[in-house]
Amino acid sequence: MEGTRLCHRNLLPTTNPSLTCRFFSNSVIHHTSFHNYKTNFPKFLVSATMEASFKPEEARVPAVLPLPTPPVTKFKIALCQLSVTTDKERNIAHAQQAIEDAADKGAQLILLPEIWNSPYSNDSFPVYAEDIDAGGDASPSTRMLSEVSRSRKITIIGGSIPERSGDKLYNSCCVFGTDGKLLAKHRKIHLFDIDIPGKMTFKESRTLTAGERPTIVDTEVGRIGIGICYDIRFQELAAIYAARGAHLLCYPGAFNMTTGPLHWELLQRARAADCQLYVATCSPARDGGSSYVAWGHSTLVGPFGEVLVTTEHEETTLIAEIDYSVIEQRRTYLPFQKQRRGDLYQLVDVDRLNSTGAK
Amino acid sequence: MEGTRLCHRNLLPTTNPSLTCRFFSNSVIHHTSFHNYKTNFPKFLVSATMEASFKPEEARVPAVLPLPTPPVTKFKIALCQLSVTTDKERNIAHAQQAIEDAADKGAQLILLPEIWNSPYSNDSFPVYAEDIDAGGDASPSTRMLSEVSRSRKITIIGGSIPERSGDKLYNSCCVFGTDGKLLAKHRKIHLFDIDIPGKMTFKESRTLTAGERPTIVDTEVGRIGIGICYDIRFQELAAIYAARGAHLLCYPGAFNMTTGPLHWELLQRARAADCQLYVATCSPARDGGSSYVAWGHSTLVGPFGEVLVTTEHEETTLIAEIDYSVIEQRRTYLPFQKQRRGDLYQLVDVDRLNSTGAK
Numbered sequence: 032m033e034g035t036r037l038c039h040r041n042l043l044p045t046t047n048p049s050l051t052c053r054f055f056s057n058s059v060i061h062h063t064s065f066h067n068y069k070t071n072f073p074k075f076l077v078s079a080t081m082e083a084s085f086k087p088e089e090a091r092v093p094a095v096l097p098l099p100t101p102p103v104t105k106f107k108i109a110l111c112q113l114s115v116t117t118d119k120e121r122n123i124a125h126a127q128q129a130i131e132d133a134a135d136k137g138a139q140l141i142l143l144p145e146i147w148n149s150p151y152s153n154d155s156f157p158v159y160a161e162d163i164d165a166g167g168d169a170s171p172s173t174r175m176l177s178e179v180s181r182s183r184k185i186t187i188i189g190g191s192i193p194e195r196s197g198d199k200l201y202n203s204c205c206v207f208g209t210d211g212k213l214l215a216k217h218r219k220i221h222l223f224d225i226d227i228p229g230k231m232t233f234k235e236s237r238t239l240t241a242g243e244r245p246t247i248v249d250t251e252v253g254r255i256g257i258g259i260c261y262d263i264r265f266q267e268l269a270a271i272y273a274a275r276g277a278h279l280l281c282y283p284g285a286f287n288m289t290t291g292p293l294h295w296e297l298l299q300r301a302r303a304a305d306c307q308l309y310v311a312t313c314s315p316a317r318d319g320g321s322s323y324v325a326w327g328h329s330t331l332v333g334p335f336g337e338v339l340v341t342t343e344h345e346e347t348t349l350i351a352e353i354d355y356s357v358i359e360q361r362r363t364y365l366p367f368q369k370q371r372r373g374d375l376y377q378l379v380d381v382d383r384l385n386s387t388g389a390k
Numbered sequence: 391m392e393g394t395r396l397c398h399r400n401l402l403p404t405t406n407p408s409l410t411c412r413f414f415s416n417s418v419i420h421h422t423s424f425h426n427y428k429t430n431f432p433k434f435l436v437s438a439t440m441e442a443s444f445k446p447e448e449a450r451v452p453a454v455l456p457l458p459t460p461p462v463t464k465f466k467i468a469l470c471q472l473s474v475t476t477d478k479e480r481n482i483a484h485a486q487q488a489i490e491d492a493a494d495k496g497a498q499l500i501l502l503p504e505i506w507n508s509p510y511s512n513d514s515f516p517v518y519a520e521d522i523d524a525g526g527d528a529s530p531s532t533r534m535l536s537e538v539s540r541s542r543k544i545t546i547i548g549g550s551i552p553e554r555s556g557d558k559l560y561n562s563c564c565v566f567g568t569d570g571k572l573l574a575k576h577r578k579i580h581l582f583d584i585d586i587p588g589k590m591t592f593k594e595s596r597t598l599t600a601g602e603r604p605t606i607v608d609t610e611v612g613r614i615g616i617g618i619c620y621d622i623r624f625q626e627l628a629a630i631y632a633a634r635g636a637h638l639l640c641y642p643g644a645f646n647m648t649t650g651p652l653h654w655e656l657l658q659r660a661r662a663a664d665c666q667l668y669v670a671t672c673s674p675a676r677d678g679g680s681s682y683v684a685w686g687h688s689t690l691v692g693p694f695g696e697v698l699v700t701t702e703h704e705e706t707t708l709i710a711e712i713d714y715s716v717i718e719q720r721r722t723y724l725p726f727q728k729q730r731r732g733d734l735y736q737l738v739d740v741d742r743l744n745s746t747g748a749k
Contacts, residue, residue, distance in 0.1 A: 085600070220731060227723040241444070245734060264726065266625055266664050267449070267735040294663060297695055301660030304653060305625050336656055364586040367623065372579060375604060376626040379736040
């Protein structure tokens with residue numbers, strides 16, 4: 032119940048701004064191991080004397096975690112905008128080839144699209160779903176990801192595949208480390224249920240169940256927050272990841288021909304600029320003949336909200352360099368962290384709050 | 391202390407999702423009179439039975455207020471991108487002329503730029519500052535706004551001017567109703583203190599004091615949330631206004647030649663798309679000879695984040711139609727309101743929480 036006690040303190044006017052930090056010094060992030068992370072308290076953190084009445088440190092509850100020092104600061108990311116067919120075996124082999132080609136070109140982090148082993152449709156999800164937790168033959172898609180990440184010593188954010196778990200189906204993203212181990216599994220938190228009459232109607236909730244929690248993971252290429260497609264629409268999730276010290280947000284996503292031109296780039300740039308971190312997205316290539324036509328336009332955005340690399344809708348692999356040192360530079364230029372008004376608004380990370388003191 | 395008690399309850403797991411609504415049914419918004427507003431519970435509000443475990447209604451604390459029915463649904467807004475000189479009398483007469491011209495063209499709402507009666511510089515703020523509360527000769531700029539709003543029966547969001555109050559200076563936006571009365575005064579909450587070496591360094595805090603609270607106001611043309619320039623960078627403020635039932639956010643702002651191309655349109659579109667409401671901005675026209683060169687590009691954005699009208703940097707007045715019925719339509723298409731995960735994150739409006747039960 033420490034979390035509950037802190038919650039009360041933190042939302043009340045307090046004369047001791049250090050309370051939050053002290054209480055949360057032992058907090059952990061789910062699906063995250065910090066053992067190889069040194070903390071590196073950046074210059075932009077709030078000084079105790081500056082504008083104390085505005086309580087900038089209380090604008091996030093629990094308090095913002097310092098940006099960790101990642102194992103590498105500069106590296107190449109690959110966004111594999113894959114074509115997806117009805118042939119699952121082909122899809123798996125095809126993805127493997129794209130990953131290996133990207134690794135050959137020096138990519139240390141690979142991002143795959145949303146639902147890359149199956150057509151994107153409620154009819155297909157149950158048919159193509161795999162039991163990821165059982166593994167092996169029950170999940171040939173993640174078995175391939177594990178094998179190739181180990182053999183090539185790369186980190187893979189495995190897009191997403193339909194996951195079967197008991198009698199439920201999820202839209203799930205698996206993250207594999209350089210040793211081939213499953214580091215994290217994100218189940219899409221916000222299901223894609225929209226209805227734009229005459230343009231786009233889809234209800235994932237017809238077949239899928241929503242995930243239970245945010246997913247942020249420490250990898251050999253930094254601390255990465257995961258969202259799947261519609262998750263990007265909820266700025267709170269990105270802000271929570273930023274407060275947990277994320278360097279990069281990865282969103283496998285398949286926006287469509289209506290929402291794509293409207294919002295795909297806008298949302299990526301907004302999350303990056305507001306949170307001052309990198310945002311990478313990866314879409315399937317467009318297949319005009321499928322029931323759901325993907326927008327494509329996989330993109331990497333820098334911490335000023337600037338598009339670093341993007342593409343149209345054809346199958347391709349984008350390779351671009353990420354440099355995390357830019358994050359601290361941008362946050363020094365525009366020091367939101369010490370300018371937020373915790374006396375006026377507070378974003379509460381309920382999941383982290385409830386997990387205080389627990390591994 | 392009701393607010394405090396609710397805060398605790400709301401952040402705890404609860405089996406009674408109606409608690410929030412019940413406790414806050416009497417809450418009020420600052421600077422707002424609701425007497426002429428009927429409430430209109432929109433269809434997209436969360437049903438008690440849908441996805442109750444995700445607690446979408448708890449993603450905002452206090453709970454989201456229903457979108458009010460405004461006195462008019464469709465009307466014309468004018469964005470007066472004024473040239474600003476060192477001659478205050480000229481600036482006032484010039485603004486009056488632009489307002490009257492816009493009223494002649496049918497505009498019912500006028501938005502002026504940030505700091506339209508004075509050059510934008512720390513040297514100028516003390517010299518051009520006016521005592522708005524004293525009024526009359528002590529504030530010729532707001533006297534003009536009051537007179538013209540009454541004579542033309544229009545609503546004016548009066549950009550901003552440097553305000554002197556006791557020994558403090560503020561960057562303040564005054565809102566005048568169709569009867570010439572001052573409906574609200576917003577003092578810039580987030581001061582513009584940035585340092586991008588070799589490109590843009592400015593510290594408003596050298597001379598200015600930050601405002602104490604958000605400002606949302608019921609007018610003859612809807613419920614309007616006010617921010618000034620740098621305030622737009624803080625998504626929490628926009629989200630708070632949306633939760634208080636805003637139809638429109640107005641940001642007088644003078645982005646510059648560095649931050650303008652980077653972020654001006656991005657932030658407006660992001661706030662509009664995330665909050666699903668209208669966003670209007672108004673900049674001074676560009677004066678290449680001044681110490682601070684404004685970006686211009688005053689803009690109106692619709693609730694899908696779409697640019698409805700914009701301009702370059704020259705002096706001009708944009709007139710465009712706003713149709714609030716679009717807001718509910720967009721929120722039906724993309725029903726974020728019932729899709730947020732209050733079990734995972736909560737945005738707390740501390741100011742409204744602390745004011746529960748008080749006028």
